[in-house]
Amino acid sequence: MKTADLNHYISNISIDCVIFGYRDHQLKVLLGKSIFGEHLYNLPGGHIRKNESIESAAERLVYEKTQLKKLHLFQFKVFGDSKRISNSLHKNTIVNSLKDHYPPSVIDWITDRFISIGFYALVDISKVKPVTGALDSSLEWRSIHDLPNLMHDHHQIVNDAVESLRQNFDFKLNAFNLLPQTFTMKDLKLLYEAVYEREFPMNNFQKKILSLNVLERLEKKYTGAPNKAPYLYQFKEYKRLN
Amino acid sequence: MKTADLNHYISNISIDCVIFGYRDHQLKVLLGKSIFGEHLYNLPGGHIRKNESIESAAERLVYEKTQLKKLHLFQFKVFGDSKRISNSLHKNTIVNSLKDHYPPSVIDWITDRFISIGFYALVDISKVKPVTGALDSSLEWRSIHDLPNLMHDHHQIVNDAVESLRQNFDFKLNAFNLLPQTFTMKDLKLLYEAVYEREFPMNNFQKKILSLNVLERLEKKYTGAPNKAPYLYQFKEYKRLN
DNA sequence: CCAAAAGTGTTGCCCATACACCCATGT
DNA sequence: ACATGGGTGTATGGGCAACACTTTTGG
Numbered sequence: 001m002k003t004a005d006l007n008h009y010i011s012n013i014s015i016d017c018v019i020f021g022y023r024d025h026q027l028k029v030l031l032g033k034s035i036f037g038e039h040l041y042n043l044p045g046g047h048i049r050k051n052e053s054i055e056s057a058a059e060r061l062v063y064e065k066t067q068l069k070k071l072h073l074f075q076f077k078v079f080g081d082s083k084r085i086s087n088s089l090h091k092n093t094i095v096n097s098l099k100d101h102y103p104p105s106v107i108d109w110i111t112d113r114f115i116s117i118g119f120y121a122l123v124d125i126s127k128v129k130p131v132t133g134a135l136d137s138s139l140e141w142r143s144i145h146d147l148p149n150l151m152h153d154h155h156q157i158v159n160d161a162v163e164s165l166r167q168n169f170d171f172k173l174n175a176f177n178l179l180p181q182t183f184t185m186k187d188l189k190l191l192y193e194a195v196y197e198r199e200f201p202m203n204n205f206q207k208k209i210l211s212l213n214v215l216e217r218l219e220k221k222y223t224g225a226p227n228k229a230p231y232l233y234q235f236k237e238y239k240r241l242n
Numbered sequence: 243m244k245t246a247d248l249n250h251y252i253s254n255i256s257i258d259c260v261i262f263g264y265r266d267h268q269l270k271v272l273l274g275k276s277i278f279g280e281h282l283y284n285l286p287g288g289h290i291r292k293n294e295s296i297e298s299a300a301e302r303l304v305y306e307k308t309q310l311k312k313l314h315l316f317q318f319k320v321f322g323d324s325k326r327i328s329n330s331l332h333k334n335t336i337v338n339s340l341k342d343h344y345p346p347s348v349i350d351w352i353t354d355r356f357i358s359i360g361f362y363a364l365v366d367i368s369k370v371k372p373v374t375g376a377l378d379s380s381l382e383w384r385s386i387h388d389l390p391n392l393m394h395d396h397h398q399i400v401n402d403a404v405e406s407l408r409q410n411f412d413f414k415l416n417a418f419n420l421l422p423q424t425f426t427m428k429d430l431k432l433l434y435e436a437v438y439e440r441e442f443p444m445n446n447f448q449k450k451i452l453s454l455n456v457l458e459r460l461e462k463k464y465t466g467a468p469n470k471a472p473y474l475y476q477f478k479e480y481k482r483l484n
Numbered sequence: 485c486c487a488a489a490a491g492t493g494t495t496g497c498c499c500a501t502a503c504a505c506c507c508a509t510g511t
Numbered sequence: 512a513c514a515t516g517g518g519t520g521t522a523t524g525g526g527c528a529a530c531a532c533t534t535t536t537g538g
Contacts, residue, residue: 184490185490185491186489186490202490202491203491203492203493206490206491206492207492225488225489226486226487226488226489227487227488227489227490228488228489228490228491229489229490230489230490230491231490231491
């Protein structure tokens with residue numbers, strides 16, 4: 001982060017991205033291990049270039065961390081409390097860490113008040129190639145039920161993103177952004193159970209999903225297990241979108 | 243708008259408010275008649291002070307136009323296209339109107355790129371005392387189906403606000419922000435019909451509303467009409483909130 | 485032939501809708 | 512008494528959930 005670069009970005013506005021993945025029957029979010037503290041994490045995010053839209057900025061920021069494009073992005077809320085950074089426990093840590101490496105103007109710019117636009121993204125976790133940024137030492141997928149210590153109000157941002165995801169996660173086509181190309185009905189059911197945190201009876205779930213007419217049934221998946229092999233499915237729209 | 247004042251506001255971020263009212267069986271929005279064009283209107287809006295939250299800013303901006311506080315406000319979307327103002331037909335008009343009255347620094351500040359946070363508010367239209375701002379010659383309530391020529395992308399903002407209102411306008415307590423303290427069941431039904439643009443059969447509507455247990459029935463409303471007098475209702479929460 | 489899990493069929497319940505009816509009011 | 516519109520009760524149908532059942536697979 002060079003001084004001159006800051007002139008290309010809009011001040012006082014940031015974007016925070018809640019990148020959702022799905023693995024081990026759990027909904028996960030991608031978090032950066034912060035260089036500002038041993039057990040401190042932060043959401044992927046960044047700033048908006050003066051000549052790009054907020055959607056493009058969010059796409060770019062998610063791409064920088066995941067190397068994925070054309071994903072499902074949704075702008076779910078704005079976090080605009082005037083003290084959300086200055087009241088944070090981590091502000092002084094950040095200032096102390098940076099003050100020997102950057103001029104005061106940069107420190108001021110970074111630690112000024114920021115209004116943050118929250119986006120969430122849905123990704124196929126197996127396709128993500130995590131790339132760390134300047135401010136994190138590593139990237140980790142963490143279950144939404146096992147979140148570490150998060151910077152500023154990022155814990156609140158994750159919670160609000162989960163709530164918004166539940167609101168908007170309909171029975172039409174959001175799920176396929178989190179799954180590989182093909183999957184069994186049970187996989188899909190487990191995903192819905194992870195999102196809504198409740199169980200769905202298999203027969204009724206299957207009836208409901210199939211009645212939407214958005215899946216096509218492929219061949220069976222033989223695993224060697226001594227039981228009936230489940231069918232594989234994929235979303236009919238898959239080819240059109242990929 | 244004085245030059246020095248701009249230092250108190252965050253640059254490049256604005257708030258646009260879609261203030262909904264209800265009259266003549268129609269959903270209305272409060273629009274300012276712009277001083278920048280004969281048949282040009284704009285949404286109430288403004289900027290965020292450096293030390294106030296975005297919610298406080300939205301409350302303040304709505305108060306300035308309506309003299310109402312403690313209303314139902316919802317942050318529904320952010321409008322962040324980088325060209326939303328510079329591509330607008332109205333930008334040059336604004337620059338020409340202002341350039342003789344303000345120094346270039348002010349003109350630049352005002353006509354720079356703005357990311358706008360969209361809020362909508364629900365108000366009892368009879369309680370509003372409209373107060374014009376510096377940039378509008380008058381304020382008018384306009385039906386959402388009879389919108390005039392709106393500045394920049396404000397037409398899109400209104401449309402998105404209406405869509406969000408429909409999403410969030412549940413059968414619990416949003417409606418009472420648009421109605422006077424007491425109202426008949428038919429009034430309420432007509433409001434819902436205006437919002438959702440479809441009809442609701444009276445008996446089923448009444449059953450559904452009453453089953454929510456949020457209304458209390460008051461005395462009858464005798465109008466002199468030669469038919470059964472309807473009951474008046476008010477929201478049980480009314481006293482607590484006012 | 486058996487155990488395990490996939491997948492399907494059947495019933496009953498709840499809720500939303502539609503239809504029919506009764507009630508109060510002023511002329 | 513009657514026209515008008517408010518308000519309530521009853522039957523019908525579709526969707527969802529619980530239960531029971533059949534099918535497929537490898538040992």
